[in-house]
Amino acid sequence: MKKFIFILIFLCISNVEAQYDHLEPMQGVLNGYSFQVDYHQVLREKLGFDKDYIPIIRYVVTPSFDIEYALEILSDNGTFFVKNLTFSENIWYSKKRDKIKLKKKRRIISSEDVELLDELFKTAIYAAKFSKSRIAISDGTRYIFSVFDYGLYSAQKHSPEKGTKIYELKEISELLVLETSKNKFKNISITLKNRIINLIYKFILYESGQEELTKYKIQKAIINHLNSSISFDEKGLYEYPLFDYVYHINKEGTLEIKLRKYKNQTEEEYQKDLLLEKARINIFKENLSNLKLPKLIPLKTYEIKINLEYDSDKKRFTLYDLEEY
Numbered sequence: 666m667k668k669f670i671f672i673l674i675f676l677c678i679s680n681v682e683a684q685y686d687h688l689e690p691m692q693g694v695l696n697g698y699s700f701q702v703d704y705h706q707v708l709r710e711k712l713g714f715d716k717d718y719i720p721i722i723r724y725v726v727t728p729s730f731d732i733e734y735a736l737e738i739l740s741d742n743g744t745f746f747v748k749n750l751t752f753s754e755n756i757w758y759s760k761k762r763d764k765i766k767l768k769k770k771r772r773i774i775s776s777e778d779v780e781l782l783d784e785l786f787k788t789a790i791y792a793a794k795f796s797k798s799r800i801a802i803s804d805g806t807r808y809i810f811s812v813f814d815y816g817l818y819s820a821q822k823h824s825p826e827k828g829t830k831i832y833e834l835k836e837i838s839e840l841l842v843l844e845t846s847k848n849k850f851k852n853i854s855i856t857l858k859n860r861i862i863n864l865i866y867k868f869i870l871y872e873s874g875q876e877e878l879t880k881y882k883i884q885k886a887i888i889n890h891l892n893s894s895i896s897f898d899e900k901g902l903y904e905y906p907l908f909d910y911v912y913h914i915n916k917e918g919t920l921e922i923k924l925r926k927y928k929n930q931t932e933e934e935y936q937k938d939l940l941l942e943k944a945r946i947n948i949f950k951e952n953l954s955n956l957k958l959p960k961l962i963p964l965k966t967y968e969i970k971i972n973l974e975y976d977s978d979k980k981r982f983t984l985y986d987l988e989e990y
Contacts, residue, residue: 686829686871688793688810688820707762708733712750721745721779722786723811723819724838731755731806736842738779743978747774747845772850776981778858782841785861786812788868789834793820808835830871833864880967883914886958892981894952910949914967920956922949923968 708714708727712735720737727733734751753766790812805824811817825831840857844850869878911923924942926935976983 685794685796686831688789688822688831688834689796690793691809691819691821704757707756711752711756711762711765711767713767719813719817720811721813722782723809723817724842725809725811726806727757727809728755728806730758733757734842736838736845738774738782740779740978743980745774745776745779747772747850749842749846770846772845774845774850775852776978778853780981780983781858781861782853783812785834785837785865786810787814788865789831790818790820792868792872808838810834810838830864830867833860833867837861837864883912883958883967887912887920887953887956888982890956891949891952895948911968914958920953920958922946922953 708725712725718739720739723735723737725733725735732752732755734749736750737748739746739748749770749772751768753768756762756765759765790810807821807823808825809819809821811819822831822835825835837857837860840860841853844853844857866878866881869881911925913921913923924939924946930938975981
């Protein structure tokens with residue numbers, strides 16, 4: 666009977682955790698135990714996180730018994746770098762923490778790879794939720810994910826269960842550490858890129874549904890097409906657009922560009938800006954004429970705003986917000 670009750674409790678716990686397949690927000694220093702705060706402070710100092718810089722993304726792994734390590738992606742005058750950081754021994758159990766050494770590797774990484782990883786981390790971190798489980802976990806490995814978006818946002822997961830989205834996020838991050846540690850690293854592999862894209866799709870589908878996933882695929886198709894087809898000189902025209910570009914897409918997949926007035930813009934100002942914007946509009950129309958869009962939901966017409974500002978650092982168009990009209 667006792668064995669039966671134990672199995673039943675275990676199954677209930679497993680079922681609860683399975684329902685919470687997402688990251689959990691990081692606890693603040695005021696909420697943790699004193700020994701945790703002390704450990705995290707040493708970890709921060711040893712990794713150099715107290716220095717005056719902010720990463721684009723950050724991945725930190727703190728095993729119970731193995732050596733802690735981290736990965737960061739940084740920007741320096743328009744060039745992107747990936748940093749791999751590994752300690753010489755485990756900080757938690759070390760009796761001479763001042764003697765611990767930090768091994769560093771730094772590699773250049775492409776803006777396209779940075780954009781994809783940034784999108785993955787944002788998608789996963791913004792879906793973070795507190796777990797309802799009240800079970801304290803002392804052993805295992807904790808994975809911490811951070812992303813910059815007008816401030817540094819962080820979320821974590823302790824030993825994610827195999828087969829979940831967060832387990833796949835961990836596996837992707839581990840492969841990223843492995844690939845970027847190689848001396849001949851230039852770009853992340855096609856296989857890893859495809860896993861990242863598929864995981865982003867899973868997060869959107871799980872959190873927002875099929876319709877939002879379809880819109881996302883359309884938005885990405887437009888941006889990727891423009892990035893590959895518009896020349897470098899032409900892209901510079903879009904650094905400070907005068908309008909919000911709205912893409913009207915009907916159920917047959919036909920795409921039409923529309924311009925939306927800004928609030929409080931008079932008709933006279935609109936017509937004046939329209940003349941200045943003519944070159945951009947023509948370039949957009951010409952380059953989007955041969956775009957093949959993914960299949961849309963039947964009997965559905967979209968009007969999607971895409972804030973296509975040209976990012977001079979990344980030298981690419983970047984999706985800044987998703988909004989439907």
